[in-house]
Amino acid sequence: MWVLHSPQIIQPPISSLAVKQRTSIIAQQSINNTISINPTNNNPLIQSLCKKGHLKQALHLLSSEPNPTQQTYELLILSCSRQKSFPDAFYVHRNMADNGFDQDPFLATKLIDMYSELECIEYARQVFDKIPRRTIYVWNAILRALTLSGYGVEALRIYRRMNRIGVPCDRFTHTYALKACVVSESVTSLSKKGREIHGRILRHGYETHVHIMTTLLDVYAKFGNVVYATYVFDGMPDKNVVSWSAMIACYAKNEKPFEALKLFHEMVHQISDLSPNSVTMVNVLQACAALAALELGKLIHCYILRRNLNSTLPLTSALMTLYARCGKLEVAQKIFDQMDKKDVVSWNTLISSYGIHGFGMKAVRIFEKMISAGIKPSAISFVSVLGACSHAGLADVGKMLFRSMAEHHGISPSAEHYACLVDLLGRSNRLYEAAKVIENMRIDPGPKVWGSLLGSCKIHCNVELAERASSQLFKLEPTNAGNYVLLADVYAEAGMWDEVKRVKQLLESRGLQKVSGRSWIEVKRKIYSFMSVDELNPQIELIHALLVELSEEMKQQGYIPQTKLVLYDLEEKEKERILLGHSEKLALGFGLINSSKGQTIRITKNLRLCEDCHTMTKFISRFTGREIMVRDVNRVHRFRDGICSCGDYW
DNA sequence: TTAGGGTTAG
Numbered sequence: 038m039w040v041l042h043s044p045q046i047i048q049p050p051i052s053s054l055a056v057k058q059r060t061s062i063i064a065q066q067s068i069n070n071t072i073s074i075n076p077t078n079n080n081p082l083i084q085s086l087c088k089k090g091h092l093k094q095a096l097h098l099l100s101s102e103p104n105p106t107q108q109t110y111e112l113l114i115l116s117c118s119r120q121k122s123f124p125d126a127f128y129v130h131r132n133m134a135d136n137g138f139d140q141d142p143f144l145a146t147k148l149i150d151m152y153s154e155l156e157c158i159e160y161a162r163q164v165f166d167k168i169p170r171r172t173i174y175v176w177n178a179i180l181r182a183l184t185l186s187g188y189g190v191e192a193l194r195i196y197r198r199m200n201r202i203g204v205p206c207d208r209f210t211h212t213y214a215l216k217a218c219v220v221s222e223s224v225t226s227l228s229k230k231g232r233e234i235h236g237r238i239l240r241h242g243y244e245t246h247v248h249i250m251t252t253l254l255d256v257y258a259k260f261g262n263v264v265y266a267t268y269v270f271d272g273m274p275d276k277n278v279v280s281w282s283a284m285i286a287c288y289a290k291n292e293k294p295f296e297a298l299k300l301f302h303e304m305v306h307q308i309s310d311l312s313p314n315s316v317t318m319v320n321v322l323q324a325c326a327a328l329a330a331l332e333l334g335k336l337i338h339c340y341i342l343r344r345n346l347n348s349t350l351p352l353t354s355a356l357m358t359l360y361a362r363c364g365k366l367e368v369a370q371k372i373f374d375q376m377d378k379k380d381v382v383s384w385n386t387l388i389s390s391y392g393i394h395g396f397g398m399k400a401v402r403i404f405e406k407m408i409s410a411g412i413k414p415s416a417i418s419f420v421s422v423l424g425a426c427s428h429a430g431l432a433d434v435g436k437m438l439f440r441s442m443a444e445h446h447g448i449s450p451s452a453e454h455y456a457c458l459v460d461l462l463g464r465s466n467r468l469y470e471a472a473k474v475i476e477n478m479r480i481d482p483g484p485k486v487w488g489s490l491l492g493s494c495k496i497h498c499n500v501e502l503a504e505r506a507s508s509q510l511f512k513l514e515p516t517n518a519g520n521y522v523l524l525a526d527v528y529a530e531a532g533m534w535d536e537v538k539r540v541k542q543l544l545e546s547r548g549l550q551k552v553s554g555r556s557w558i559e560v561k562r563k564i565y566s567f568m569s570v571d572e573l574n575p576q577i578e579l580i581h582a583l584l585v586e587l588s589e590e591m592k593q594q595g596y597i598p599q600t601k602l603v604l605y606d607l608e609e610k611e612k613e614r615i616l617l618g619h620s621e622k623l624a625l626g627f628g629l630i631n632s633s634k635g636q637t638i639r640i641t642k643n644l645r646l647c648e649d650c651h652t653m654t655k656f657i658s659r660f661t662g663r664e665i666m667v668r669d670v671n672r673v674h675r676f677r678d679g680i681c682s683c684g685d686y687w
Numbered sequence: 688t689t690a691g692g693g694t695t696a697g
Contacts, residue, residue: 174689254691254692355693388696
């Protein structure tokens, strides 16, 4: 799999102009009296030129230096890395080989780092292979290089080899090996690998080492294993701001935003010698964004300003996301406008912010503006802009952008991009076109692509394609209960109750449980959580009474409860009762009771907003004169005066 | 000579 090239192809460009330049530089340095010149030893001058960033001149001197030293090569290598110059790097490497330095273990480490920096991992591997005497630095360098380049499996193979042949690993080796576990495709096997490394770390007595244990915690977090991550965190005798931030990140990214906020609170109020930094705050903002906790998020924003924490690019993007996901698109835009420096992530954040609010064309315009501003779109830029087209029903614009990815931007569409395209076409009820896209895919359509098709089949009730998609999904993700529920939804919509029963039996026989609908609402800076048919809230009776009253009022105005959405063979009345118990309706009822008239009601839901809840929320917004925002798993819905910003397309 | 936590989408 490694492409081997001989480092003897590229010749250094030496011209008479270069010789003149060299003479002139020596003269200038001499006049400035900064460097003492020894005509038989160019090493000090080469080193000085490297330190000052004059790589080309340094290289011209190297060509006539008969005895380059190790330090000279070290600085040249560093300079090539900094200037990202592959031909120069190659030239230095060749020169080293000519002078017998290419097998020096110290310089080999530097060469591996350099090739890694230049994204030429095959050359790094070649350097490693040719070193007869490998110090632990050399082993660690190749582990680091492979991991940074995404070759996690290769890195772990080397780690295994080290253990097999008895190379004594140090604390860096374990850290790199742990990180290698994360950068790979096969999550299951590597999760097991992580546990093996965990065991080895304990056997080597590193259980109190803060760097290693924080990395270990982070690896478990990235595999979604919150229990193991918490176990590692709790067992750490010394925790610093990085360990705390990693644990907060673990909760924030694994759908445990309450735990993330609780841990942050503990960090601030109970650990006196630790101060949160901007990285900590990024994770805290993510937790607020997940809950659409605007008031709490504003408090956190004030905390950041008061503590004068560095407004780094990630922190600013996290703030934009917070406001956008809480429905405050204009604030996100304002933050973006005030940024001195913007990177591709800042632009992506703005694109997706407009996207989730349903402003598809605006998102496309921002995407174009980003390109005009000289920012190269990333793979995520396309996910963002295609997602924005999908939310707004801009199927043809999205198709055009999809084509432009490879044609104009040199990005090969990944399964995620195909999933966006399938979603885009599927939602627009171009289901057979979407299925055709899957048929013609050059890469393996993974669960995301089939999942997109199944999701669209649910919206447009297409039994044939839903069966096709779900048969694939049942093979690819046999334990994902959501796929069974979607298929059952399609059958229920089509009135195929025997099939509904069969799918539900399949779900039960496999011991799976569907993800319960959950909604959150923030009232007076406190967040309240609701589940369907919630009996825990002390105001539940009051909420039910209010919802029944509103429902009756709606019926008089022509509303028909969409009882077909209830997957149980029950009496109509009972189905209506179940519909009224949906978590988003309970949260809405709670919001109506506990907030004053001028306030916007903000609700978050962990799944797609149900059609009946959508209809009812539209009505309530008009009937009560309230502005209601519901952010579901896909997008933001703003209900005002009986109309939703999604235009009933979501 | 080397090290840990961060933003965007789905």
